[in-house]
Amino acid sequence: SQQGEEDPQALSIQEGENATMNCSYKTSINNLQWYRQNSGRGLVHLILIRSNEREKHSGRLRVTLDTSKKSSSLLITASRAADTASYFCATGGHGGGNKLTFGTGTQLKVEL
Amino acid sequence: GAGVSQSPRYKVAKRGQDVALRCDPISGHVSLFWYQQALGQGPEFLTYFQNEAQLDKSGLPSDRFFAERPEGSVSTLKIQRTQQEDSAVYLCASSSTDRSFSSPQHFGDGTRLSIL
Numbered sequence: 342s343q344q345g346e347e348d349p350q351a352l353s354i355q356e357g358e359n360a361t362m363n364c365s366y367k368t369s370i371n372n373l374q375w376y377r378q379n380s381g382r383g384l385v386h387l388i389l390i391r392s393n394e395r396e397k398h399s400g401r402l403r404v405t406l407d408t409s410k411k412s413s414s415l416l417i418t419a420s421r422a423a424d425t426a427s428y429f430c431a432t433g434g435h436g437g438g439n440k441l442t443f444g445t446g447t448q449l450k451v452e453l
Numbered sequence: 454g455a456g457v458s459q460s461p462r463y464k465v466a467k468r469g470q471d472v473a474l475r476c477d478p479i480s481g482h483v484s485l486f487w488y489q490q491a492l493g494q495g496p497e498f499l500t501y502f503q504n505e506a507q508l509d510k511s512g513l514p515s516d517r518f519f520a521e522r523p524e525g526s527v528s529t530l531k532i533q534r535t536q537q538e539d540s541a542v543y544l545c546a547s548s549s550t551d552r553s554f555s556s557p558q559h560f561g562d563g564t565r566l567s568i569l
Contacts, residue, residue, distance in 0.1 A: 371555060372555055374557065376560075381562070382562050382563075383457070383544055383546075383560030383561050383562045383563055384496070384544070384546075384558075384560040385560070386557035386558065386559070389555075389556075389557065391555075429495050429496075431495075433555065439484060439486075439501055439503075439508075439509070439548075439551070439552065440486065440498040440501055440509060440512070441486075441496075441498070441558060442498065443488075443495030443496050443497070444495050445494060445495050446493075446494070446495050
């Protein structure tokens, strides 16, 4: 079963705009990861944030984590057409063993 | 080196046939995972290997699903007596550590299985 949900399910923006995706989860976690999936391809790891961290940056990506609300957000700044993909959050640890539990994903479309 | 390789990329089978899906993880990676991804959904965990040991198979949907990794490298996911509901993309992922929940997983491009 899915751990949680991403919001929105789909997002369409213009190139250069920022994109924000949210993820909610249900159980206690050790860390939360974000992955990207281009159509017909596998998932690519973007960033990992640990449960004791509140914010993390990597290039144009900014991730926040609020464990009290069991939620995370992914911000992509200055989006590009190449950012068009599906984005998934995934949680791991805390009784779940080594597996990752994925959310339902946000489909991002960046238009020129 | 090379990434995670899966074969075949596409598989079409008739209902009732057996299929075998192969995963070549990144060389030296200890952990190997199989996930099932339905259209428009996130991946769902099937099973996990640490080297050759299958430590978690809680996600396998029925006893028709079987996975092995006999030498701790290549893995095969076998589905017996396939049903239409088995149609999905099957993703394999590997990780360099035995604490894979705290490190990135590297995914292959998956096998798209269609059962007619």
